[in-house]
Amino acid sequence: MSQATITSPDQPQGTRRRRWRATTAGCLAALCSASIAAPAMAQSASASDAWADSILKQLTLDERLDLVRGQNPFTFKPKLPTEVPRGAGYVKGVPRLGVPALVESDASVGVANMVGGLRAGDVATALPSTVLLASTWDPALVERGSAMIGAEARAKGFNVLLAGGVNLAREPRNGRNFEYFGEDPLLAGTLAGHAIRGVQSNHVLSTIKHFALNTQETGRTILNAKMDEAALRESDLLAFQLGIEIGQPGSVMCAYNKINDAHGCENTFLLQDVLRRDWGYAGFVMSDWGAVHSTSIRQGLDQESGTTPGDVGHFGVKLRAALAAGTVTEADVDRSVRRILRSMHATGLVDHPMAPAPIDYDANGRVAQDVAEGGIVLLKNKNKLLPIAAARRILVVGGHADVGMLAGGGGSSQVNPVGGAVLKVPAAFGKRLYSGSSPVLALRQALPGATVTFDDGSDPRRAADAARAADLVVLVAEQYTTETMDVKDLNLPDNQNELIAAVADANPATAVVLVTGGPVLMPWLDKVGAVLEAWYPGQRGGDAIARILTGAVNPSGHLAMTFPASEQQLPNPTIPGYEMAGETLHRDQYGLPKDMKPFVASYPEGANTGYRWYDKNGTRPLFAFGHGLSYTSFAYRDLRARGGANPSLTFTIANTGKRAGADVAQAYARVDGVKRLVGWSRVDLKPGERRRVSVTIDPRLLARFDVAANNWHVAAGTYDLEVGTDATQAQLKTKVRLDDRRIKP
Numbered sequence: 001m002s003q004a005t006i007t008s009p010d011q012p013q014g015t016r017r018r019r020w021r022a023t024t025a026g027c028l029a030a031l032c033s034a035s036i037a038a039p040a041m042a043q044s045a046s047a048s049d050a051w052a053d054s055i056l057k058q059l060t061l062d063e064r065l066d067l068v069r070g071q072n073p074f075t076f077k078p079k080l081p082t083e084v085p086r087g088a089g090y091v092k093g094v095p096r097l098g099v100p101a102l103v104e105s106d107a108s109v110g111v112a113n114m115v116g117g118l119r120a121g122d123v124a125t126a127l128p129s130t131v132l133l134a135s136t137w138d139p140a141l142v143e144r145g146s147a148m149i150g151a152e153a154r155a156k157g158f159n160v161l162l163a164g165g166v167n168l169a170r171e172p173r174n175g176r177n178f179e180y181f182g183e184d185p186l187l188a189g190t191l192a193g194h195a196i197r198g199v200q201s202n203h204v205l206s207t208i209k210h211f212a213l214n215t216q217e218t219g220r221t222i223l224n225a226k227m228d229e230a231a232l233r234e235s236d237l238l239a240f241q242l243g244i245e246i247g248q249p250g251s252v253m254c255a256y257n258k259i260n261d262a263h264g265c266e267n268t269f270l271l272q273d274v275l276r277r278d279w280g281y282a283g284f285v286m287s288d289w290g291a292v293h294s295t296s297i298r299q300g301l302d303q304e305s306g307t308t309p310g311d312v313g314h315f316g317v318k319l320r321a322a323l324a325a326g327t328v329t330e331a332d333v334d335r336s337v338r339r340i341l342r343s344m345h346a347t348g349l350v351d352h353p354m355a356p357a358p359i360d361y362d363a364n365g366r367v368a369q370d371v372a373e374g375g376i377v378l379l380k381n382k383n384k385l386l387p388i389a390a391a392r393r394i395l396v397v398g399g400h401a402d403v404g405m406l407a408g409g410g411g412s413s414q415v416n417p418v419g420g421a422v423l424k425v426p427a428a429f430g431k432r433l434y435s436g437s438s439p440v441l442a443l444r445q446a447l448p449g450a451t452v453t454f455d456d457g458s459d460p461r462r463a464a465d466a467a468r469a470a471d472l473v474v475l476v477a478e479q480y481t482t483e484t485m486d487v488k489d490l491n492l493p494d495n496q497n498e499l500i501a502a503v504a505d506a507n508p509a510t511a512v513v514l515v516t517g518g519p520v521l522m523p524w525l526d527k528v529g530a531v532l533e534a535w536y537p538g539q540r541g542g543d544a545i546a547r548i549l550t551g552a553v554n555p556s557g558h559l560a561m562t563f564p565a566s567e568q569q570l571p572n573p574t575i576p577g578y579e580m581a582g583e584t585l586h587r588d589q590y591g592l593p594k595d596m597k598p599f600v601a602s603y604p605e606g607a608n609t610g611y612r613w614y615d616k617n618g619t620r621p622l623f624a625f626g627h628g629l630s631y632t633s634f635a636y637r638d639l640r641a642r643g644g645a646n647p648s649l650t651f652t653i654a655n656t657g658k659r660a661g662a663d664v665a666q667a668y669a670r671v672d673g674v675k676r677l678v679g680w681s682r683v684d685l686k687p688g689e690r691r692r693v694s695v696t697i698d699p700r701l702l703a704r705f706d707v708a709a710n711n712w713h714v715a716a717g718t719y720d721l722e723v724g725t726d727a728t729q730a731q732l733k734t735k736v737r738l739d740d741r742r743i744k745p
Contacts, residue, residue, distance in 0.1 A: 045282070051350065052341035055097050056334060064330075064337045066092040068297070069315040070104065070286070070305040085157045086118045087111075088289070088412065089306045099341065100349050102205070104160040104305075107413035108146075108179055108195065109538070111153050111161075114414045114430060124152055125364040126407045126415040126435060128538035129178040130165060130195075131518065132375035134187060134560035135535065135628075137664045137682050139194040145371040146198030148364050154202045155357040159349050161199050162253065162412075164208035166192040166243045168236050168609050169518065169561050170215040173490060173575055175481045178409040178517035178536055181239075182560025183610030183625065184677050186701060189239040193246025200250070203348030208243050209253035210288055212236050212270060215603070218486045219577040221290070222598045224258040231606035232259075233705035233745070241279060250283050250343035254301065256291045257601075265291045271300025278710070278745040283346075284339035295322045302336035361418045365539050372537040372544035374662075377557035378530070378629040385529035386511055387551025387631060391471035392450050396440050397503060398457030398496070399476025399515060400425075404434035405541040409517050411483020417539055429482050435539055439476065439513070442546030460499045464506035473510040474549065475503055475528075481517030486575050490521045490567055500524045513545055519563040522622060533559070551631060556662035556682075558628035558726070562610045565622040571613055576601035608674055611727035615675040626666050626677075626726035632657030632687065636665060636723055639732035645739050647697045651723055651732060653683050654690035661685065667695045668727065669702055670720040675727060676701055699743055709742070716740035 059067075070089040073080050080090060084103055093101035106112035111124035127133075127149050133142045146163070153161045165176075169183040181188035181195075192208060199206040213225040213236055227236075243249070252275060255264035264270065265287045275281045289306035292314045307313035322328035344350055378386070388394070399406070404422045408415055410430045423434035444452045455463045457475070467473045477496045481487055491497060504510045504527035511530035514520060515537070525531065532555070537544050547553040567573050577599045605613040611625035632655055639651040649667055667679040679695035702719060703712035718737050722730040 045346070048342045048346040051345045052338050055099060055341050056338050058097055059094065059337065061330070063094050064333050065315075065319065067094075067099075067337050067340050068303050068319070068333060069307055069313065070102070070303060072306045072308040075308045083157070085122075087158055088162055091303070098350060100159060100344060100353060102160050102344075103158050103354070104162060105153055105156075105158040106162045108163040108165050109408055109413055110149050110415035111156055111158065112413050113416040114412065122156070123416050123418045123420060124156070125149065125361060125368050126417040126539040127368050128372045128375060128541065129408060129517065129536035130180055131169070131178050131182060131560055132535035132537065132557075133195070133371060134181040134191055134375070135377055135533075135557040136371065136374040137187065137558055137560075137680055138374055139191060141371060141374050142191045143194040143198040145367055146195040147201050148198075148367045150199035150202035150204045150206070152359055152364065153199075154204050154354065155359045157354050157356050158204065159354050160205045160251075161207075162209065163199050163206045164192050164196045164243065164247065164249055165210070166208055166239050167210055167212075167214050168239055170603055170605065170609050171486070171572070171575060172519045172561065172564065172570065173486045173488075174215060174518070175217045175486045176409075176411065176483050177561070178481055179413055179483075183562065184560070185235050185239040185609075186242065186677050186679070186698075187560060189242025190246060192239070192243035196243065196247025196249045200247070200347050203352035205250035205343060205347040205349060206247070207251045207253045207286065208240060208247065208249040210255035211240060211252050211264060211275070211285075212255060213259050214255035214257055214264070216486055216575060216601065217484055218575050219580070219596055219599060219601070221256045222596055223577060223601045224261060224598065226260060226600055226602050227606060229707050230705045234607035235609050237274060238700065244279060244281060248283075250347045251286050252281065252283065253286050253288055254291065256288055263291070263293050264288075265301045266294055266296035266299040268299045274745075276300065282339070283343045284336065295319050295328055297328055297332050297336055302339050365418065368538045369540035369544050372534075372541055373547060373553045375535065375557045376537065376544060376548055376555060377533040377559055377627070378548070378555040379533055379623055379627065380525065380528070380531040381629050382529045385472075385509060386532075386549060388447065388472060388549055393469065393471045394443060394447070394450050394452045395455060395466050395470035395473045396443065396452060397455045397463050397467070397473060397475040398499065399478050399513070400434055400456070401439045401476045401542065402454040402456075404436045404438050405545070406478055406480065406515050406536060407433050407435040407538060407541070408536045409481050409483070413483070427480055427482065429484050432480050435541065437540045437542035439474070439542040439545050442543045443474070443549065446546055446550045446552065457496075457499050460495075460502040463499060464502045467503045467507040467510070470507060471509065473503055473507050474513060475500055475510055476513045476515060479514075479516035479520055486578065488578070490519060490564070492520055497523055501527060504528045511549065515541075519561055521564075521566070525622070533557075554631045554659055554661040556628070556630060556664070558626050558664045559623060560625070562614060562621045562625045562727075563623035565620065569614070569619050569621065571603060571605040612674050612676065615727065616673070620728070624726040624728040626664070626724075628664065628726075630657075630661045630663065632659040632661040634661075634663040634685070636731040639723055639734050641721055641734045641736040643736040643738050645741055646699070647702070647736055647738060648694060649679070649697070649721060649723065650692060650694045652690055652692050653681070653685065655685035655687055658687050660687060665693070665723055666726065667697070668722050668724065668730075669697070671702055672704065677727070678702065678721075699741060702738065703741075703743060705745070711745055712743035714738055714741040714743070
């Protein structure tokens with residue numbers, strides 16, 4: 001049995017707590033549906049406050065100003081200390097007082113080292129993409145994987161990991177969706193919170209980012225994202241709020257873009273009104289790299305990141321000038337320094353100084369593989385083509401699958417995988433890196449009685465001829481996405497749609513394995529027998545894919561993003577601003593297009609992101625949010641609901657098939673006619689086994705945000721509830737009566 005503590009959403013953290021008990025099997029109901037005040041901080045708040053106050057009194061002005069300004073390690077003057085590894089950023093400490101330096105590394109999927117350019121020869125375990133983590137719907141597994149990369153960061157000499165990407169995937173063409181936890185605020189916020197807890201369990205400070213509405217790469221530094229407050233509170237901000245409540249990150253990273261006319265790093269509404277006043281956040285706000293436009297310390301920014309070189313930027317000489325002019329006071333600086341000191345202590349950086357240590361890459365590789373196996377999604381399986389059974393002649397096509405697997409997306413989060421990249425393919429920005437985990441080799445090892453051959457897919461006619469002679473074809477199709485640019489459309493690049501169609505016409509017993517950063521269109525879907533969405537499966541992705549193809553692992557992933565049937569179904573059929581940016585190679589040091597003019601990005605879906613948009617408009621996507629097949633079958637029975645002020649659901653899940661497997665039963669409610677995810681239960685079951693599960697519903701998920709009253713309002717009335725296998729397939733339905741209720745923001 002396991003016990004945790006939950007803070008009621010209408011009470012401040014640390015007051016009036018109620019306790020629950022649940023078994024540890026699968027996903028604990030409260031972990032999937034409630035706002036949890038389970039501190040990730042290593043120290044008590046009172047001890048951290050006392051330490052910060054004590055140190056602050058002893059700091060000189062120069063030392064305080066050093067703490068509010070991060071520097072680019074490549075331009076640090078004098079040179080960076082030899083024992084400090086080069087990463088994303090560096091903030092000087094105060095050794096005489098035991099204040100550690102902040103040594104920062106990207107990001108959410110491993111200790112980054114873009115194309116080996118930061119630390120020559122250094123490698124790290126490549127965790128699968130964050131959207132794959134989200135597709136596990138498994139808080140414990142997400143926390144385990146994130147704890148692994150946090151431990152590697154610490155062992156390499158980093159004590160800050162720029163992790164916790166929780167921007168909602170509003171735009172499926174966003175080049176950075178692979179770094180985020182999907183399109184739903186409950187799923188994204190819950191899993192981001194557990195990822196942060198995993199990182200910080202190693203006394204490594206984690207961020208949560210990018211605050212807020214950083215939902216596309218196109219024009220991210222100059223766009224003005226527009227959305228009314230109620231819609232923002234009920235979607236993107238709710239994801240951040242849940243992530244902060246569960247994970248308690250040491251820092252919030254503000255975004256590049258404007259939000260309703262004010263840049264993210266000088267947005268008083270977000271940084272002061274929402275984050276500090278309404279949520280009571282006690283950590284510090286750091287900027288994204290190059291995202292500061294003024295000495296905005298009074299607007300809520302505490303630390304400018306990655307200034308290049310040395311004392312430039314807005315928190316260097318400009319902040320000193322503002323102090324001299326009186327437009328900023330020492331009290332303003334002290335407030336920010338205190339927040340930074342407090343987070344250092346609360347996350348354990350002070351009492352657990354960095355100590356480089358050996359890394360068990362083999363054990364960490366197994367963690368990465370476990371995560372991959374939990375998040376790969378079986379989308380289609382016509383006539384039970386999978387798992388591979390009697391096939392003796394297997395053809396694998398495309399994706400460089402004979403040598404390895406695309407390890408991840410591009411940009412600041414890119415990891416140089418353990419063993420080094422076996423293949424580096426030039427891309428529009430950076431290089432595509434492949435780990436040495438080959439599906440071809442893994443299939444040969446798993447199926448010694450079969451003949452497994454490979455065709456690179458460069459000639460569709462040749463691949464089709466080879467397919468005719470095979471019992472089964474496994475076709476690996478890729479979509480490489482990267483920070484700094486969005487994809488033009490949702491088609492697979494490089495004529496891969498034509499390749500798949502030709503091969504499937506030659507042999508319908510074709511299983512397509514998609515290695516993508518997000519959703520893609522599938523004009524060939526009716527021709528193929530099976531489709532597996534593998535996302536970017538990380539360090540041992542090829543091995544994980546092979547184990548699922550052969551049935552050694554029963555697939556249990558469920559989509560964290562909707563796959564549209566066409567781009568015309570999207571709220572924005574074209575990406576705002578894309579016509580100005582496109583795929584230009586004229587880019588600045590951060591890879592962003594030069595000479596773009598500012599523009600407004602509107603999001604007509606408002607709070608109705610992803611599946612909510614499809615539900616509201618009555619349109620049917622290609623594959624629904626939450627969709628995921630298994631090699632066994634499940635049934636749901638006996639749904640019961642409790643209303644009142646604290647609603648909940650109970651129901652029974654049964655494994656009605658012949659294989660052990662995990663199911664993700666999803667609970668949805670209708671609020672003003674639109675469907676919302678309100679909880680889920682992920683349960684592992686043996687054949688014939690059944691289990692009674694419960695889902696406690698956070699009332700905010702049933703509420704609308706009342707801007708005038710500045711609180712959540714659950715309107716009294718009768719609400720429709722359902723439990724199903726995805727956002728469109730309800731298996732059980734009921735109604736529940738709720739009381740009128742107001743909840744603090």
